[in-house]
Amino acid sequence: MINVGFIGCGAMGRDHVRRITDKCGNAQVVGVYDTVLGNAKQAIEDNRLDATIYDSADALIDDPNVDAVVIASRNDVHLDPLLHTIAIGKPTFTEKPMTINGSDSWKVVEAEVAKGRKTIQVGFNWRFDPGYDAMKTFVGDGQIGALLMAGMRHYNAQASTSYYGTDNVINDTLIHNFDMLHYMFDGDITSVEMKFARMNTLNPNGESLREPQLAIVEFSDGALATAEANVNCQYGYDIQCRLVGESGIISLPDVATPEVRKAGQISHAISSAWFDRFIEAYDREFDRFFANIEADRQPGGKEATAWDGYVANVVADAALDSAVNALYDEAAALADTNQYDLLAGELAEFNSRGNTIRNNDYNSRAQEFNDTLAGQPAKLIGALWGIEEAEYYR
Numbered sequence: 001m002i003n004v005g006f007i008g009c010g011a012m013g014r015d016h017v018r019r020i021t022d023k024c025g026n027a028q029v030v031g032v033y034d035t036v037l038g039n040a041k042q043a044i045e046d047n048r049l050d051a052t053i054y055d056s057a058d059a060l061i062d063d064p065n066v067d068a069v070v071i072a073s074r075n076d077v078h079l080d081p082l083l084h085t086i087a088i089g090k091p092t093f094t095e096k097p098m099t100i101n102g103s104d105s106w107k108v109v110e111a112e113v114a115k116g117r118k119t120i121q122v123g124f125n126w127r128f129d130p131g132y133d134a135m136k137t138f139v140g141d142g143q144i145g146a147l148l149m150a151g152m153r154h155y156n157a158q159a160s161t162s163y164y165g166t167d168n169v170i171n172d173t174l175i176h177n178f179d180m181l182h183y184m185f186d187g188d189i190t191s192v193e194m195k196f197a198r199m200n201t202l203n204p205n206g207e208s209l210r211e212p213q214l215a216i217v218e219f220s221d222g223a224l225a226t227a228e229a230n231v232n233c234q235y236g237y238d239i240q241c242r243l244v245g246e247s248g249i250i251s252l253p254d255v256a257t258p259e260v261r262k263a264g265q266i267s268h269a270i271s272s273a274w275f276d277r278f279i280e281a282y283d284r285e286f287d288r289f290f291a292n293i294e295a296d297r298q299p300g301g302k303e304a305t306a307w308d309g310y311v312a313n314v315v316a317d318a319a320l321d322s323a324v325n326a327l328y329d330e331a332a333a334l335a336d337t338n339q340y341d342l343l344a345g346e347l348a349e350f351n352s353r354g355n356t357i358r359n360n361d362y363n364s365r366a367q368e369f370n371d372t373l374a375g376q377p378a379k380l381i382g383a384l385w386g387i388e389e390a391e392y393y394r
């Protein structure tokens with residue numbers, strides 16, 4: 001039996017604790033940690049676990065009774081526990097994204113390389129979806145020839161939280177698509193450009209969430225892909241993918257649900273969230289994680305490694321840069337002379353930070369900018385900084 005230490009018991013984390021408890025016959029959660037004690041207690045209570053609550057992630061990782069670690073905490077606090085588990089060689093599953101940017105993810109890759117062993121599996125679960133799996137096999141078998149193009153749709157019924165902002169569309173949502181494109185296509189991703197559609201008036205997060213967004217991705221062999229993100233689509237959780245090859249097209253199948261013929265209509269239900277749309281993929285990625293541990297096998301191939309986590313972050317970073325510039329161009333076109341100079345200053349400030357976003361100072365500057373320059377241009381550039389989220393990231 002593999003003894004699992006679990007870090008981060010929010011909604012997604014508790015779903016995984018339940019999955020490990022109910023479905024993985026070869027693993028059990030023996031320890032939990034969450035900055036919110038109530039979440040850790042709830043994970044134990046919901047699953048009637050006999051588990052220790054630790055007062056730090058480090059204590060949990062160091063406990064010799066813990067054989068493997070799962071990290072499902074907030075995206076911005078994955079790095080330290082990852083470096084810790086690598087240092088002591090404990091197999092670790094981390095939710096996606098591996099970290100919040102390419103430079104942090106590079107630290108994870110470097111740490112693994114220094115140890116000479118891959119111990120990290122990243123939770124890019126779409127790779128384990130039966131539909132995507134079949135597509136990967138078709139492509140691998142050369143059934144539609146070399147890939148030329150892809151068109152993807154990543155729609156959420158509603159934004160996942162009130163603090164989900166413009167940049168999350170890229171580094172939390174579209175990052176799945178970036179990983180799938182990296183997984184499916186032979187070429188390396190060489191560029192990504194972001195475009196913004198006009199805002200959906202049903203978006204409850206307002207200007208701090210500029211979407212829908214469209215990513216245009218280019219590969220080293222000249223292939224092209226587009227990925228639409230529309231995270232307030234209202235009607236359900238809708239994931240689509242069409243791959244165009246030299247001799248055919250493959251499309252991701254919808255999850256089969258009963259067809260209902262009633263009142264002059266033929267209809268199918270659609271999932272409302274990723275928890276159920278990808279339930280099988282989540283189960284299978286955990287099965288693989290534990291199977292690798294039992295077989296003393298390193299992750300790779302199908303399961304996303306630290307390197308894959310890094311690649312996805314690098315693409316997201318480039319997308320974020322492109323998004324800032326797109327918002328800037330939109331704002332600059334509307335700005336008067338005074339606003340124009342200020343916008344240029346703010347853009348330079350953003351760029352000088354690389355992709356380090358949302359530190360406290362940054363958010364308060366963005367807030368100030370919006371307060372003093374209320375109006376369309378200020379609002380647009382403020383959108384990228386996710387002003388309403390300042391509290392959350394403090």
Ligand code: ISE
Nearest residue numbers: 155156160172173176231274
């Ligand atoms: C969430 O974190 C996910 O991983 C979902 O698959 C994605 O659709 C959603 O937009 C993200 O917030």
